[in-house]
Amino acid sequence: MRLMTDSLKPIDGLSTRPPPSLLDGLNETQAEAVRATEGPVLVLAGAGTGKTRVLTTRLAHILASGRARPWQVLAVTFTNKAAREMRERVARLLDCSVEGWWVGTFHAACARMLRGHAERVGLKPSFGILDTDDQLRLLKQLIEARNIDAKKLPPRLFSSVMQRWKDRGLTPERVTEAEGADAVDGLALPLYRDYQERLSALNACDFGDLLLHALTLFRDHPDVAERYRNQFRYLLVDEYQDTNVAQYLWLRALAQGHHNLCCVGDDDQSIYSWRGAEVGNILRFERDFPGAKVIRLECNYRSTSHILAAASGLIAHNRGRLGKTLWTTAAGGEKVCVRATWDGEDEARVVCGEIESRRASGHALGEIAVLVRAGFQTREFEERLIILGIPYRVIGGARFYERQEIRDAIGYFRIVVRGDDDLAFERIVNTPKRGLGAATLRAVHQLARGDGLPLSIAAARLVESDELKPQARGSLGRLLADIGRWREMLTRLPHPEVARALLDESGYTAMWQADRSPEAEGRLDNLKELVVALAEFESLPAFLEHVSLVMDNDEAAGDDKVGLMTLHAAKGLEFDTVFLPGWEEGIFPNQRALDEGGEASLEEERRLAYVGLTRARRRAIVTYAASRMVFGTWQNALPSRFVKELPAIDIDHTAPTGLFRATPSRAPADGAWPMAEPVHLAAADTSGAPRWPIRRPTPPLIEGRAERVAARPEPSHPFTTGQRVFHQKFGYGAVRRVDGDRLEIDFEKAGNKTVIHSFVETA
DNA sequence: TCCCTCCTTGTTTTT
DNA sequence: CAAGGAGGGA
Numbered sequence: 159m160r161l162m163t164d165s166l167k168p169i170d171g172l173s174t175r176p177p178p179s180l181l182d183g184l185n186e187t188q189a190e191a192v193r194a195t196e197g198p199v200l201v202l203a204g205a206g207t208g209k210t211r212v213l214t215t216r217l218a219h220i221l222a223s224g225r226a227r228p229w230q231v232l233a234v235t236f237t238n239k240a241a242r243e244m245r246e247r248v249a250r251l252l253d254c255s256v257e258g259w260w261v262g263t264f265h266a267a268c269a270r271m272l273r274g275h276a277e278r279v280g281l282k283p284s285f286g287i288l289d290t291d292d293q294l295r296l297l298k299q300l301i302e303a304r305n306i307d308a309k310k311l312p313p314r315l316f317s318s319v320m321q322r323w324k325d326r327g328l329t330p331e332r333v334t335e336a337e338g339a340d341a342v343d344g345l346a347l348p349l350y351r352d353y354q355e356r357l358s359a360l361n362a363c364d365f366g367d368l369l370l371h372a373l374t375l376f377r378d379h380p381d382v383a384e385r386y387r388n389q390f391r392y393l394l395v396d397e398y399q400d401t402n403v404a405q406y407l408w409l410r411a412l413a414q415g416h417h418n419l420c421c422v423g424d425d426d427q428s429i430y431s432w433r434g435a436e437v438g439n440i441l442r443f444e445r446d447f448p449g450a451k452v453i454r455l456e457c458n459y460r461s462t463s464h465i466l467a468a469a470s471g472l473i474a475h476n477r478g479r480l481g482k483t484l485w486t487t488a489a490g491g492e493k494v495c496v497r498a499t500w501d502g503e504d505e506a507r508v509v510c511g512e513i514e515s516r517r518a519s520g521h522a523l524g525e526i527a528v529l530v531r532a533g534f535q536t537r538e539f540e541e542r543l544i545i546l547g548i549p550y551r552v553i554g555g556a557r558f559y560e561r562q563e564i565r566d567a568i569g570y571f572r573i574v575v576r577g578d579d580d581l582a583f584e585r586i587v588n589t590p591k592r593g594l595g596a597a598t599l600r601a602v603h604q605l606a607r608g609d610g611l612p613l614s615i616a617a618a619r620l621v622e623s624d625e626l627k628p629q630a631r632g633s634l635g636r637l638l639a640d641i642g643r644w645r646e647m648l649t650r651l652p653h654p655e656v657a658r659a660l661l662d663e664s665g666y667t668a669m670w671q672a673d674r675s676p677e678a679e680g681r682l683d684n685l686k687e688l689v690v691a692l693a694e695f696e697s698l699p700a701f702l703e704h705v706s707l708v709m710d711n712d713e714a715a716g717d718d719k720v721g722l723m724t725l726h727a728a729k730g731l732e733f734d735t736v737f738l739p740g741w742e743e744g745i746f747p748n749q750r751a752l753d754e755g756g757e758a759s760l761e762e763e764r765r766l767a768y769v770g771l772t773r774a775r776r777r778a779i780v781t782y783a784a785s786r787m788v789f790g791t792w793q794n795a796l797p798s799r800f801v802k803e804l805p806a807i808d809i810d811h812t813a814p815t816g817l818f819r820a821t822p823s824r825a826p827a828d829g830a831w832p833m834a835e836p837v838h839l840a841a842a843d844t845s846g847a848p849r850w851p852i853r854r855p856t857p858p859l860i861e862g863r864a865e866r867v868a869a870r871p872e873p874s875h876p877f878t879t880g881q882r883v884f885h886q887k888f889g890y891g892a893v894r895r896v897d898g899d900r901l902e903i904d905f906e907k908a909g910n911k912t913v914i915h916s917f918v919e920t921a
Numbered sequence: 922t923c924c925c926t927c928c929t930t931g932t933t934t935t936t
Numbered sequence: 937c938a939a940g941g942a943g944g945g946a
Contacts, residue, residue, distance in 0.1 A: 237935060265936045287936090309942080365936045400935095433934065532932050554934080588922095595922050707936070726933050748932055766933080789931065790937035 180219055180251065184211070191453045192216045194420075195225060195392065198413070198447035200440070201422040204484045205469070205772035206460030206732065210396075213422050214244055217261075217394055218251040226391045232260040232412065233394040234267055238708050240396055240730070241266070260390070264405055265365055266707050268372040271386065278379050279371040284576075286362040287706035291565060292581045293317060293364050300352045306345060319346045320353065324366030325402040325434030327373050330354055360580060369404040376411045387415030398423030398443075402434040410446070419447060425480050426473050429726060429766050431758070432751075441480060458484045460732055462491025464808040465778050469771040471805035476761045494771070494778045496741075496801055498813035501785040506542040509737045509781060513720055514546050516735065523549060525734035527721040529770045531746040535739065536722045543720065550720040554727035559705050563670065563681040567688055568705060570660055574644045575699050578612035587617075590669035592637065598630040614638065640664060653701075654693040661685060725770045736774035738767075741782040742795035767800045780804075784817055 181189050191201045191212045203209035217233055220226050235241045241262045249256045260267060269287070276283040288296070297313040319341050323333055330351045338347030357363055363371060376383035390412055395401070398421035401409070413419040421443065428437040444450045458466055463486050470484055499505040513526055528539050536552055543550045558564060566589055572582035588594040606616035620626055621635040640663060647656045661667045667685065670678045695701035721733070740746050747763035755762070771778050782797045801811075881893045895902040 263936065269936095289936090368936080429933080430935085432932085534931085557935095591923080593922070597922085724933065750932060762933095787937080 180215060180222060184208075184215065185457055187453060187455055187457070188212050188215075191455065192219050194451055194453065195220055195223075195418065197417055198443075198450040199420040200398070200443045200450055200452045201420065201455060202452060202480055202482055203422055203424055203455040204458060204482045205424065205427065205769070206458045207455035207484070208459060209422055209424075209455065210240075210243065210247070212455065213394060213396055214247040214251060216420065217244075217248050217392075220392050222252060228256070228259045230389060230391045231394070232267065232390045232392070233396075234262065234264050234409075235396040236263060236400055238263055238266075244396070263707075264408070265368045268368040268408070269707060272368065272371055272375065275375055275379070275382055278382065279374050280358050281363065281371070282361050284361065286360070286572075286576070286579065287368070288357070288362050288364045288581065289560075289565070289706070291560075292362075292585075295584065296356060296581065297349070297353060300349055300356065304345070304349065304352070306349075311342060311345065315342060316346055316349050320350045321366055322434055323350065324370050325404055327370065327404040327407050329370060329374065361578075362581075366404075369408060373404060373407055373411070376408070383411055384415075387412055391416045391418060393419045395419070395421040396423075399425050399428040399437055399440045400430050400435045401439050403436055403439075406436065406439045406446075413447070417447075424482075426476070426482070426765055427729065427769050429729065429762060429769060431762055432755075441478070454482055456482050456484050458486045460775055461486065461772060462776055463489050464491050464493045465771060465774050465776075468494040468778070468804045468808040469768050471808065472764065472771065472800060472803050473768040475803050476764055478761075492777055493808055493810040494780060494804065496780045496804065496809050496811040497782075498797070498811075498817055499781055499783045500814065500817060501783045502538050502787060504814075505739050505781050505783045506538040509739055509779070510539060510542040510546055510548065512737070512779065513543070513548060517548065521735070522718055523720045524718045526737070527723065527728065527731070527733040527735070527773065528737040528739065529723060529725050529728045529773065531725060531740055531748055531766070533724055535745075539722055539739070548720060549718070550722055553721055553723035558684070558687075561681070561684060563684055564688055566666065567657075567661060567685060568702070570644075570664060570666070571657065571698055571702060573614065574641055574648065574656075574660065575702060577614050577641075577645075580606075580613045583613045583617075586664075587634075587637065590665045592633045592665075593629055594633055594637075598626060598634065601625060602634075614641070648698065652693075653695075653698045654689050657689050657692055657698070661689075725766045728773050729769050732773050732775055734775050735777040736770065736779070738770050738778065738780045739782075741767075741780050741798035741801055742786065743798055744793075744795065745786070746798055747800070764800060764803075767798075780809075 181192060184192065185208075188208055188211065191199070192215045195216070201209070201212060203212065213233070217231060220231060221228060233244060235244060245256045245259075245261050248261065260270075262270075272279065272281070272285070273283050276285055294313045294317060297316055298308055301308045301311070301313060301316065323330075330347060333347055333350070338344065341347060357367065376386075393409065393413055395409060400423070409419065409421075421440070423440050425437055425440050428435060428440070431437065439446075444452060461469070466484055466486050473479070497508060499508050509528060513523070516526065517523060528536070530536055530539075533555065540550065540552070559568070566586060569582040569585035569589075572579045573586060576582075584599070587599065601620060602613055602617045605611065605620060606613050609616070611619070617634055618638050621631055621638060624631070626634065644656060644660045644663075647659065651659075667682065670681050670685070673681075692698070692701050695704060721731075743749075746767070747760055751759040751763055780801065782801065783795060786793055786795050877893055877896060879893055879896055882891070891903040893902070894904050
């Protein structure tokens with residue numbers, strides 16, 4: 159996203175040659191969503207209903223019909239990936255370049271506006287954009303400056319509170335007294351002020367600020383707001399259910415001109431409330447924008463009818479939906495397979511075994527994905543896939559530009575390009591180790607703060623004086639001289655060459671070469687890759703502007719590998735075959751979400767499950783384990799309540815023999831259990847005899863064919879009825895009943911609770 | 922200043 | 937269990 163001029167390639171030719179095919183192939187509702195260009199429109203697009211197609215065609219239609227020129231349309235998305243896709247598709251539809259158009263992420267659009275009016279919000283046009291790491295380091299300094307115990311109240315905590323305020327469009331002045339007093343013992347608000355002040359002084363802003371400043375700009379400078387309001391005749395928004403309050407206010411401000419706001423989204427796929435997204439935005443659309451037209455895209459082109467029905471049946475358990483009825487013309491297909499497994503290892507074995515046999519029958523691995531609730535769950539699958547020699551790719555995880563070595567390298571680039579980039583200076587000053595520790599840094603800081611200087615200038619002054627120990631002085635002097643030299647090199651040599659020289663001469667490459675850890679080699683490769691990436695930009699500053707906004711790293715998804723990713727990362731993707739492991743209470747729905755967010759969070763977890771199921775085109779396989787190793791201890795698990803919420807006629811529920819008893823102990827309430835009920839579900843009505851079918855740590859299983867010994871109930875813990883015990887959270891109590899691993903305990907303070915034995919100790 | 926050991930703490934993540 | 941941070945010792 160560099161400086162984009164509003165001049166553009168000829169598109170006028172299009173009006174004389176209207177592409178007759180633009181609406182071809184769209185169904186009636188989709189076409190309606192494209193044609194309804196005037197006034198506010200909400201397109202409720204269920205999973206797999208052709209949302210992106212509608213969005214891009216609509217944009218193309220607006221331009222091709224001459225309703226607006228390219229710079230008069232603003233189209234915003236959340237991710238760079240989505241933005242890129244939209245640009246590519248529109249370019250293809252109209253057969254022209256989209257260079258300079260306002261098609262991009264919310265943040266890129268705001269940054270572009272702010273670059274033009276930076277002074278109005280107290281920044282210089284060259285302002286830098288902080289990444290998460292910079293933010294946390296900065297916050298830590300501010301926390302310590304206020305003598306707050308950073309151990310008890312870590313930077314992350316403050317960061318998230320402040321971030322949530324920014325998500326709601328609240329500058330420090332706008333946070334109410336009451337709320338300020340409430341947040342982190344009243345410490346968060348003053349710290350928020352410190353932080354914003356510090357950012358201004360650094361001529362920098364964080365991601366949240368891009369929107370916040372844009373809002374301030376509109377609010378305090380009506381002329382600017384007016385300008386953009388008039389400019390943008392048509393507004394298009396992707397994934398509207400993910401917008402936060404700040405984004406909503408920003409859109410509303412822009413829509414006040416021509417009122418042509420079209421938002422596309424799906425309330426059932428809102429899974430980001432924890433980072434400030436407001437489902438309320440989409441639920442309230444008709445009230446917010448009077449006269450709004452609501453168009454529902456309900457014809458699903460992706461999944462088979464069983465998958466669709468299973469997903470719909472599940473999501474129907476949520477309340478407060480706008481409601482959609484997805485349907486498909488593709489009848490039949492396989493039922494959703496639900497499979498019980500013994501434990502995490504067994505689950506990985508089952509899933510990867512399936513993958514293996516699909517590969518053997520010619521299935522493309524790139525069309526298979528394993529979608530987990532949390533990142534750590536990928537480990538077991540990775541291990542198993544490695545054993546089987548099946549290529550895979552973990553999507554998400556540490557992104558390229560977030561890796562330590564990349565940020566360090568970029569830190570060097572930053573300090574060379576912008577001598578006053580204090581955060582970059584701090585980052586690299588003692589990396590690699592050059593004997594510049596806390597003491598030296600303190601001296602530099604002190605001088606810098608006292609005289610209002612950037613750190614590197616202060617450091618240069620210190621080197622001239624004799625206030626430093628000779629060693630530190632020499633070392634710091636050498637670093638500064640190096641920086642100066644690299645800066646000079648930049649004026650006469652190609653920047654990739656300078657980058658290479660810089661990494662060598664600074665000792666940074668050598669640092670990783672000397673490193674014996676297994677990942678060092680990969681890091682060196684990454685550094686080489688970085689230099690290659692660099693060459694694609696015309697200059698180092700141009701590159702830096704790019705990385706600050708475009709932190710994505712789409713691994714070439716070209717090669718044929720199984721995808722491992724979180725459910726969040728899977729949103730927007732689709733695969734022939736989708737495995738959904740870990741459907742257990744506590745894992746999915748996630749315990750923490752349940753504890754912290756109650757019913758609302760449960761519904762979000764359910765939406766996550768919905769997102770997962772609807773990623774599948776032909777086959778969805780849900781698995782759960784009866785026992786799982788969690789944080790180093792074995793825990794028994796109950797199947798996720800979501801399993802029971804899947805309509806029985808659309809699923810095929812199986813379990814290995816021995817895991818379930820032969821006959822159900824009670825009739826399934828809603829017909830949801832077409833087979834023997836898992837014993838661990840029947841636990842409630844028992845009278846004490848331990849009959850837990852789960853073994854303690856899984857015995858190593860010989861490759862291939864080992865008979866599973868039916869688990870026998872074993873007294874795996876010493877607790878007996880009447881015994882006095884202690885629990886970390888609930889305190890002291892007496893055991894009232896023993897039921898396998900579960901103990902019903904009458905706690906003195908907390909009352910009657912059923913807990914797993916491993917959580918209590920004898921008192 | 923650096924390195925090692927002990928202790929804590931475990932979702933989801935884009936820009 | 938495993939990783940990352942903090943604090944103490946050399």
